Amino acid sequence: MSTKLLEGERALITGCAGGIGRGIAKALKAEGAIVLGSDITAPPAEDGIDFLKADLGQRDGWKGLLDAAVKKLGTISLFVHAASPRRLEADTPLSVSEETWDAMTDINLRTGFFLGREVGRHMRDNKVKGRMILVTSQHRETPRNLPHYSASKAGMTMVMKELARVLAPSGIRVNAIAPGAIPGGGFVAGNLGALIEQIPLGRAGTPDDIAQVAVAILSERFGRYVVGTTIEVDGGIGLMSWIPSKA
Numbered sequence: 001m002s003t004k005l006l007e008g009e010r011a012l013i014t015g016c017a018g019g020i021g022r023g024i025a026k027a028l029k030a031e032g033a034i035v036l037g038s039d040i041t042a043p044p045a046e047d048g049i050d051f052l053k054a055d056l057g058q059r060d061g062w063k064g065l066l067d068a069a070v071k072k073l074g075t076i077s078l079f080v081h082a083a084s085p086r087r088l089e090a091d092t093p094l095s096v097s098e099e100t101w102d103a104m105t106d107i108n109l110r111t112g113f114f115l116g117r118e119v120g121r122h123m124r125d126n127k128v129k130g131r132m133i134l135v136t137s138q139h140r141e142t143p144r145n146l147p148h149y150s151a152s153k154a155g156m157t158m159v160m161k162e163l164a165r166v167l168a169p170s171g172i173r174v175n176a177i178a179p180g181a182i183p184g185g186g187f188v189a190g191n192l193g194a195l196i197e198q199i200p201l202g203r204a205g206t207p208d209d210i211a212q213v214a215v216a217i218l219s220e221r222f223g224r225y226v227v228g229t230t231i232e233v234d235g236g237i238g239l240m241s242w243i244p245s246k247a
């Protein structure tokens, strides 16, 4: 009998070309899942992840992705939403434009809800005891001078809870992971040394730090009674008072 945690599962992962989504895609594959990754750009071929291109910034981008994913995978049993636009540069509450607000909230929050809901409906209708993770952030609770980002992550937390409550009676578990500082993809620390000084564990996180927790929550061996919660995977930075990067 296989000792892999996710053998036979069929996973759809958004943001699979980014740091965290890519790490999760690789970890799920290593644990035996059949993985279909999606992004606006392709992940490196060396990952060996089956890939579907989708622009989730388009109004109906999530619908085309779901249709194509069901055609490819048959039944989806695992879903992870890790896509997010790279609009974290220079916007503060007093400067952020409506266009940047919409770009961020469309992918994080709107797609997180509608794609998550329809994946949940698909799981329920196919009698699959599926599992989902929405990737949120420590900044769902603490301001970062990036209101479009923080508000989208706070909203995703409630989306996760609403979906978790309504889908749990069908045996479908929905949860969130809130990463700390994970360089490697879209996140580039301006001053990594100063950032690390803020982290009680004394190092920045890696995509695999997040991915191994995702594997655990998605697995029935470790996660079977975990529903509607946010797991902080942040080396303890959430214990520190956050100093916004811009005044």
Ligand SMILES: NC(=O)c1ccc[n+]([C@@H]2O[C@H](COP(=O)([O-])OP(=O)(O)OC[C@H]3O[C@@H](n4cnc5c(N)ncnc54)[C@H](O)[C@@H]3O)[C@@H](O)[C@H]2O)c1
Residues within 6 Å of the ligand: 014, 015, 016, 017, 018, 019, 020, 021, 038, 039, 040, 041, 054, 055, 056, 057, 058, 081, 082, 083, 084, 085, 086, 107, 135, 136, 137, 138, 178, 179, 180, 181, 182, 183, 184, 185, 186, 187
């Ligand atoms: N890296 C961190 O420190 C950190 C911390 C907290 C939360 N997070 C969250 O984790 C998730 C992944 O972060 P990451 O660091 O891997 O970011 P990343 O930028 O490396 O990955 C995000 C991916 O989303 C994709 N994407 C962007 N626009 C898209 C679109 N229109 N359609 C489809 N895909 C699109 C990008 O191409 C990219 O591959 C995000 O939700 C982010 O907010 C990251």
